[in-house]
Amino acid sequence: MGKRSFAPLLGLGLALGSGLGLGLSAQTNPPSRTIPVPQIPFTTFTLSNGLRVVLSEDHSLPVVTESMLFDVGGRDEHPGHSGFAHLFEHLMFEGSKNAPKGVFDHLVEGYGGNDNAGTHEDYTFYYENVPSNVLETVMWLDADRLASLNVTAANMKNQIAVVEEERRMRVDNAPYGPLMYIKLGQAAFANWQNAHPVIGSYKDLNAATLQDVQEFFNEYYAPRNCILTIVGDLSTAKTEALVKQYFGWIPNRGTITPVETAEPPQTAEKTVTVHDPQAKLPAVAMAWQGPPRGSPDFYALTMLGQLLFSGESSRLYQALVKANPVASAVEGDLGFPVADFTDYRAPGLFTGLVIYKPTATADTVENLVFQQIQQVEASGVGPRELDRLRTKFSSGWIQSEQTTLDRNQLLALATLFDGKPDAANTELAHFLAVTSADMQRVARTYLTHARTTVVVDVPGPAPSAPPKPAAPGGKR
């Protein structure tokens, strides 16, 4: 139960085949068999204060999901303030002018719903799933915190402590947590905006002030920087009127000063070692900087990620877990581990993580991974494998549209990343159009030795001091 999380939970060894997985495809071009992918209906409009609104009506169950997506994430933080976007996300539940601390959960859960939020590199997403009779109540709650968040010093101190426990639980106390959430980004990126962890440092978290909260709220939590999405058992006309009533009057505040996120190209392989006191098995992560979202290379690298990592039929599972069983778990994607291809945005990483057996070495694993990449470069993907890849990808796409929350996220992210909710319906075609030659091209372009960042996870605590030559005469 990740209440208010900073990133998706890692599911090492378990996540294979879940979510929007795999794909396959058949010929070089469109899938041989037409798969009926349901289209998500929607209405969209923008209020005079700049709030973008997406409504999608569906009466199959008496439930509805409302979300607010803000165009701000860990990448927008300033040095000395790492972790602040996520801390702020917690504070959004700590009370607003008319709904003091505690009221949010009393109402949402007390009327039968649930709520949560997540802070990512590039956005922060808040949602409430509720019985549809409660929709107006959550509109009131969201409008009140968008208009007049009200954080006290005591509540802020409390949430700093809570976030620090979250960091301990997910990162410091978890095997591979420091590798995935701290060290990998630091090793792979030169620009602090991209390199620093979304969860933040204890020092920066402890230094956060109420003034920081006010400034962040003014800059990023204004209607013009928000997408409001409501999906489920609603009347579009009635809901549009209610949205205008509850959100239309909220004024904008401040302006956003964009941060510089450009990343210098990497020209030589980097290797970093992490000592991991919580891990029992060694692991190695290999990462490469990826292309801009929405570019042809983005779709191709995503499909290459499915080919290499998704499910038991995937190339790397077969190579590392089955044929030459050096590994016990293999996972990866464009965007992994802090995201996946659905919320990837450049500068970002294409990453694979391999947990391997103590009888193997990081070098062996790395070589085996490169063998598979070179195999794609040399021979591409045959028509039957490509067909399977496309079929599975399409089916996964449909699987991920089943809940009101699923569709809400798809529409909101499409609006953020692609400027239009309809991308939730049209993006799939771009992935399915990827050819074998496209995957060969991105393998050659992106997954090269010179662009690789390798992080080796060594179980056990860090040596407390540099090893010294044994003194003559032996031990203390």
Added chain:
Amino acid sequence: MRPILTSCLLLSGLAAGAPLLAAQAGPDMSKPPAIAPVKAYAPPASQEDQLPNGLKIVVIEDHRFPLITVAMALRAGDSRLTPAQAGLADAEADLLTEGTPTRTSLQIAQAADALGGSIGASAGSDFLTVSANALSSRAPELFALLADVVLHPSFPEHEVELEKSNLQQGLIASRADANFLASVQFNKLLFGPHPYAITAPTQASIAAINRAALQRFHDQYFLPNNQTEVVVVGDVSAARAHNLVQQFFGDWKLGRPTPPPSPPVPTPKARRIFLVERPGSAQSTILLGNLGLTRDAEGYFPFLVANEVLGGSFNSRLIADLREQKGYTYGIYSANLPNRDLGAWVVSTEVRTAVTAPALKEIFAQLDQLLAAPVSAQELLQAKNYLAGNFVLGLQTQGEVAGQFLTTGIYGLPKDRLATWVSDVESVSRDQAQAAAQEVVRPTRQIVVVVGDVKQIESGLANLAPGTMLPIYNAQGKRVGSYPAEGPPPVKH
């Protein structure tokens, strides 16, 4: 710079009667809107049937998406095993999809991909469940694949060896996980002689797995009449789904299954604290509880409500106190975990090492408070609303629908369980909730397991259990000492 948020927005709002900088007149935001009555919910219609060989079938038509989901359960879970066999049911489940006489492991995975689906199995305490899904247009091929892996697994030698190696590595990896260590030790202590006590294998029990044992397990328990049930949800007609089950499982030969043993579990005489070593742990993981309720227990719904108030959701007493008030933890939850024969009721949390004893003391105080007085009328209403609303919210995907219908069937619950679920919750009174809490939550019988940096937490925890000794275990579950340390063994004459 701007004044801090609190004074700025609160004061200006109060003074002006409208928010600062409002561009236009806003609505009356001073109180939440009235809500309309909750809409009635009816679970999807199902068609039930049984084949002559005993296989129970439930079909739910769901035409929202062009998908089909099939879930099958058999009474072939971990409770079938002796401690020396621990891990065999997991291996059985994993290896179902690793080879049949006509398909290799890779061919099974590729076949599932080609159907736009997946297939997999897992072993729980009571049941082994096989789940599969695909595009509904490929339903016949999905059933063919499902029947092949359920009825004809071949357990190829090289796959068995690889599985054993992976289970062994997995066990090593799991022992790095504080929650794993806590739950394994907790179940061992709570269930004692009952098979539910064993929830993890050992390196020795994994080593003992072999092809013959896997085949024997299959012969004994993979029967159509071993409390076996298949649920089909999807974009197919009920008649077509039924025919597919009949076509692919109609010839399955019935056998003579017996229920697994369910020996009585002794009642602890006092609350005891047990420690598990995890040196350098950044937090302490606390798992405490006692026997809980099965799904068919009379007090099941009243206790769901009482537990909800205590720690079932974010809007709970435990969260309000230990997270939102004290900042000890990121999360704390309580839950009744019902198995077929016995349930466990647990509270679980992770807290920073320095507040381990204060956090546990606070949890104890919350339990005492729950038992001392009925929940308030408002708490009762909110808890019931939460349970009812989230029940409906949890029935959106085909997998969720299949899971609920399967649970109803295999746990022997009334056929109309899902239809009456919401009213069963809504009819609970304050007195019933309190009586159920008093029946289940037993401070004097609780097992408390704390995983963490023992040296830093042992003395503080000992103060919460005066006069008792706190046994200490290592990650392998072996008792390695106690706090205070036991004296030298008595001299024998």
